Amino acid sequence: MSTYLLVHGAWHSGEAWDRVVPLLTTAGHRVLAPSLTGHGDTAHLLTPEVGLETYVDDVAGLIEAEDLTDVILVGHSFAGLVVSSVANRLPDRIGHLVYLDAMVPADGETAVDVMPITATLIEAAAASGTPWRVPPMPELPDPHGLFGITDPDDKAWVRGMLCDEPVLAYRQPVRLDHPAVAAIPRTHIHCVGQEIDGITRRPVPATAQVFELRSGHDCMVIVPDELAALLLKLA
Template identity: 40%
Template structure:
């Protein structure tokens, strides 16, 4: 049995991992799917001070109070970029492996918002100002994003639209603070919306991808949508199960 902690990215709660978690549990694993503060069933707890440190604490507390050890810590998108490396940096003795879902770790001192292009950053800031009460980033137009990119049923899209929540904006603007402790933890990257060749090219050219240089990490290809837990849950669960071996 392997212990997994599956951490969702922007706008999603633990509910997004439902099918992946069920598959892994059916294989005999222990699976935890926390909803970070301000998302999912904890949406009512969102506030202007809900930031990256809040989300790091969410996961640290889960590991501490559930007394989890040898954890395979899985982070999708934002959670992969800043949350799970921060957790592993603070309790590396509890983490057996990091798995980044269509994501990679940002360097110390960089915020998730800084990772986006200036145009996207400006558009997001405007959305926060006009539609997010100055403190939340509204969910994107899911059907538009999924059109031609994802093999999702209408029921799955309805669920995505119904359950996604605004993202507390301070989680995106808080710089990540890291030592090198997390770098000693083995890591796997599941690549969905880009290829390994693209990653290598970006790593050589963009400082934000400095941790993707070299050969001290492994990868698996799962071509498709940026949200594989929703459109390819069985395939993603199989990859995660293989980590346990």
């Protein structure tokens, strides 16, 4: 039995994994899919002081509280930053790092460094009445839809779980200075077929394995079976 810890991306909640969790548990594995502070059932805890370090505390604290080891730690999208810093803090507890269509940072980088388009979201928030809150990205014309989702029912479901993201989450830097992190096996899963202009993917280290998944960005919603099949290869 393996232990999967699935970390949602910006604006989402742990509910985003609802279609993937049962597929992994049915295969005999333990799966945790928490909502980060200020998301899902903790949406009321969102404050200007919540940031990347808060999320790292959330995930690292869960690993320690549950005494998890050899964790397959999966970060979707923005959560590539979260899982990177968690691995840096607890490298001896992480068995595999998975970057799921995710930001891939270097030590000391922020979300703005990794994906400069994020600065535009922060600037838009600064011009609003709540400058510390970044609202979810707007729905785009098909085929991009809402985070790649085009099915009306699926869009309604995901839209119902979305919440604002604190600016501090995009401004705090990742910590990747522990030498043991380099020894953790890494897999990158790239969602392909619906690329958006202005968003570029960073090169993957030669030591990492790469899978491609034909899907929009929110692949856990769009193609959960295919995603689960890839994750099960890592068990």
